[in-house]
Amino acid sequence: MMETQNLYEVALTCLPGVGPLLTRQLVSYCGSAQAVFETPPGKLQKIPGVGPTLLKNIAAGSKTALLQAEEKLKMAAAHDVQLLFYTSSKFPNRLKTLPDAPTLLYYRGNADLNHHRIISMVGTRQITTYGQTVTERIVDELKPYNAMIVSGLAYGVDVVAHRAALQAGLPTIGVMATGPETVYPAVHRKYAERMLTQGGLLTENTFGTRPDAPRFPARNRIIAGMSDCTIVVEAALKSGTLITANIAHSYDKEVMAVPGNITSPVSEGTNYLIKSLKAAAYTSVQDLVELLNWDLQDEAKARKQHAAFDLSEYTADEIKVLQVLQQSREEQMDNLSWKAQVPVSLLASVLLGLEFKGMVKAMPGKRFAILS
Structure with missing residues (x-):
């Protein structure tokens, strides 16, 4: 199953006219790289950025792209190379949020x-x-x-x-x-x-x-x-x-x-x-x-190692936010608002308070991570 998934991920990057941004767009709408190849043209053309030329490229180039992907997978196995699609948990998270990030990395x-x-x-x-x-x-x-x-x-x-x-x-x-x-x-x-x-x-x-x-x-x-x-x-x-x-x-x-x-x-x-x-x-x-606030990170880690999570130090909204971040480690602000059920208008001040307490760190792209 994993090999099949990897085959379609690599094949998607081999299609002519499909760059990193469009790759993300296609996967986002279709659900997976394999689904892009299996989605009917009528549905594909409704995706923003997909026009007649791209539809023709996908239809005409799918077989060739899959053959090229199969060859790359064989080469990867021979050279002990991991092919990391941007949806892989091994792909660098710091990189995947950037607009011009590659969608496929070769890693040894x-x-x-x-x-x-x-x-x-x-x-x-x-x-x-x-x-x-x-x-x-x-x-x-x-x-x-x-x-x-x-x-x-x-x-x-x-x-x-x-x-x-x-x-x-x-x-x-x-x-x-x-x-x-x-x-x-x-x-x-x-x-x-x-x-x-x-x-x-x-x-x-x-x-x-x-x-x-x-x-x-x-x-x-x-x-x-x-x-x-x-x-x-x-x-x-x-x-x-x-x-x-x-x-x-x-x-x-x-x-x-x-x-x-x-x-x-x-x-x-x-x-x-x-x-x-x-x-x-x-x-x-x-x-x-x-x-980089490493000193605050280490202090927060030390507090966690030597003492239980003291709820009395935090407001109700701060606790909600921390509980979400403890699970996911990092969240985009809008997602954090929805998961913690804290309005966006209030969330900014809550996050600022947690930053001062050395519990969270602001990341690029309006993302926030728990310090641990």
């Missing part, structure tokens, strides 16, 4: 892509001694917080961050611009192989994809989207690293930058991000802890 590894704390680290390929020292220090400072380190497996800051994470015993994910079976640059294969048992390799690109230049900016949006914060260590003023930072900023994700020597070209980008208020300055792990 053993780490949880929904790890409790995920930090992306990016920077120049022309890393300086200062940049290497700072990158290693940041990773080392993250050890007590058991954070997952995400980067792009490239030369410079990327590979230093991955290597430091492996040495520190932290899980680390390399997001690639190639197919899942290709490590680029090949010289980093030894680190990539270690990451398969202490993290993993992730890509949206199918088997046989070459590392063409346009794929790297697309890769960067995954790095920015699947983490809680993107830390820029060193970057030139005009660079792919700043593109990643700007993408994270556009997603309402936290961005931090390491201040650098004002005479160094690879510090121009980080200093600019701080000066333009697109990034907070990273000078120690405490800056990150306070930015």
